[in-house]
Amino acid sequence: MMRHLISAADLTRDDAVLILDTAEEMARVADRPIKKLPALRGRTICNLFFEDSTRTRISFEAAEKRLSADVINFAAKGSSVSKGESLKDTAQTLEAMGVDAVVIRHGASGAPYRLATSGWIDAPVINAGDGTHQHPTQALLDAFTMRRRLVGRDAGLGKDLKGKRITLVGDVLHSRVARSNVDLLHTLGAEVTLVAPPTLVPVGVDTWPCDVSYDLDRVLPESDAVMMLRVQRERMNAAFFPTEREYSRRYGLDGERMAKMPEHAIVMHPGPMVRGMEITAEVADSERCTVIEQVANGVHTRMAVLYLLLGGNEPAVTHTRPNDSESK
Amino acid sequence: MSKTLIRGAKVLGGEAQDVLIDGETILEVGTGIEAGDATVVEAEGKILLPGLVDLHTHLREPGREDSETVLTGTRAAASGGYTAVFAMANTFPVADTAGVVEQVYRLGQEGGYADVQPIGAVTVGLEGKKLAELGAMHESAAGVTVFSDDGKCVDDAVIMRRALEYVKAFGGVVAQHAQEPRLTEGAQMNEGVVSAELGLGGWPAVAEESIIARDVLLAEHVGSRVHICHLSTAGSVEIVRWAKSRGIDVTAEVTPHHLLLTDEMVRTYNPVYKVNPPLRTERDVMALREALADGTIDIVATDHAPHPHEDKDCEWAAAAMGMVGLETALSVVQQTMVETGLLTWAAVADRMSVKPAEIGQATGHGRPVSAGEPANLTLLDPAYRGVVDPAGFASRSGNTPYEGRELPGRVTHTWLRGRATLVDGKLA
DSSP states (O other), X not given: OOSOBOOGGGXXXXXXXXXXXXXXXXXXXXXXXXXXXXXXXXXXXXXXXXSOOHXXXXXXXXXXXXXXXXXXXXXXXXXXGGGTOOHHHHHHHHHXXXXXXXXXXXSSTTHHHHHHHSSSOOSOEEEEEXXXXXXXXXXXXXXXXXXXXXXXXXXXXXXXXXXXXXXXXXXXXXXXXXXXXXXXXXXXXOEEEEEOOGGGSOTTGGGSSSEEESOHHHHGGGOSEEEEOOOOGGGGGGTSSSOHHHHHHHHOBXXXXXXXXXXXXXXXXXXXOOBTTTBOHHHHTSTTBOHHHHHHHHHHHHHHHHHHHTTOOSOTTTTSOOOHHHHO | OOEEEEEEEEETXXXXXXXXXXXXXXXXXXXXXXXXXXXXXXXXXOEEEEOEEEEEEOOOTTTOTTTOOHHHHHHHHHHTXXXXXXXXXXXXXXXXXXXXXXXXXXXXHHHOSSEEEEOBOSBGGGOSSSBOOHHHHHHSTTOOOEEOOTTSXXXXXXXXXXXXXXXXXXXXXXXXXXOOTGGGTTOOEESSHHHHHHTOOEEOHHHHHHHHHHHHHHHHHHTOOEEEOSOOXXXXXXXXXXXXXXXXXXXXXXXXXXXXXXXXXXXXXXXXXXXXXXXOOHHHHHHHHHHHHHTSSOEEOOOBOOOOGGGTSSOGGGSOOOBOOTTTHHXXXXXXXXXXXXXXXXXXXXXXXXXXXXXXXXXXXXXXXXXXXXXXXXXXXXEEEEEOOGGGOXXXXXXXXXXXXXXXXEEEEEEETTEEEEETTEEO
């Protein structure tokens, strides 16, 4: 296992499958009356968030606490950062306080990579989303959700997503979720298609290991999973598309479009959803939509990542006897 | 002033000759010249060039003396073999008045390491709205002939047209930083394969090329000459080549870093590679080398842009743009142009001394190495191989993209009007 988790592209197939399998073990912990493992007792993890993100931060925090780690939450707002302190100084300050790992969310692409490679600190760095670059734990939780739904909870153990057809729809240009998913899904053997208006696909996409289409209706019947990406309304001010209505008509997912998908196919969304924009309420609230499962799976997956990065070389649960005092 | 005999140097890379300097002038060039009471510099195997001239230097003074001063910048210049540098106008305050350009000019003279020729801003405060007093700067003691809003593009077509026309009255030239501002909002690196992967805001080649196309047409229309700063794309080369074939009076420069580095370096997210214009692709690098070789691009200019350590020791988006270049320029040109067989040393002298002096009208620089000429000279050892270590730089800043990289060649001596400013690689 690697030391840091910066990009989904850094994961080998075996790394990724190990994380997904470990996440399944972690999921079993969530079914117990006491949802806690002693694995990271005495370790301190800092959630260093330079960008507002309640849901990702809470998900990491839940994962850390279930592994019995001590958690420090650092939000840049109102901190020394807003007074002009550099990333380097902030990180070194935290490390001096004995932090064993840093989970970082930053608005600048590459900030976690800099933190991990510049010699500023020694602690492992986990990327919780950087600019428009990567969000590897999101890709992992998405892959976990797909494997469960499309391969099976038990049947999926040890397996990847070979041959599964995954469609990502929306603002690819500004999406770290899209970049991470394309990398990881490709590693796991899936066939990925991106669907977006041409303005929201980056120049240079032709080297990515995926197909690109501008026509959602044509791709839907051949998709095992359709992931809708959030589209910010402000994008239309920069002429990426004319109006919200036109975007919804051409690239939004409604009940009628969902009906074109194969029976077994699922609808995914990394959240937060913009209902009425990229997804209608009918679809969002349907049985086929996994958005709530994805949230739950996020905790399992992040537990697996933290466990494996912070020293767990052996399977997390199988060989770990539940602490008696805790399980009673 | 005493005499100096440079013995056995390959003048412009040609036959070994002796060059005798007397005072500020070259007294004699030949073979077997008697040393007499002259100081002798043994130069066997070394190359003697006219002192290098940089048309594009940021000396940062006044305003950002934490990154460079006129003194430290000209010491870096001497160290890199330069005898004249043109100081860009984006200082604080901006060099848009006679007062500021005279101050910079005077500081250069007091330092004595290289002639400093200030460049005047085209528009007041580099804001692109209102012409600065170009005539007043020309008539000042600094005698400004080159005008540029470098760092910013004169993007308003009417302002650019007027500037091109106005400076004709006193033989000036406008040096354009070609960057269409709307196409580069939030731009962080070259737009292409790498930016798509890294999620960094793209800086399309067309943002540079569209301005160059517009400006050569404007220059043709009003019958002015225009100079294009730091050309960085294959498309820009094609446009300049076309303009020259039409007889348009355009000159262009390329930086050493655009001759060597590509946007692949940005994968490290190390802001030492963050620069404006951005590093481009391998294809662009090859087109730039070819264009410098065939004369489409006239000169090499460093765009020496010092920044304090803290402005680079951070995440990419927060970092300043620019690289220092004066002390590594000749080595990079040796590696990319001479050792590849694209340029002879005589052609290097043309691209790095003769032509830039001509474009900027730097009197006494870029002259032939012959009797009666001012003794502005650079001696380099092309056989030297060394690893770049910014700790040894004379510049106040160390933001070099070449740290730890082996580069060929080393300037050992520089003479400014007969005075040795660099001796055996050490500032004098």
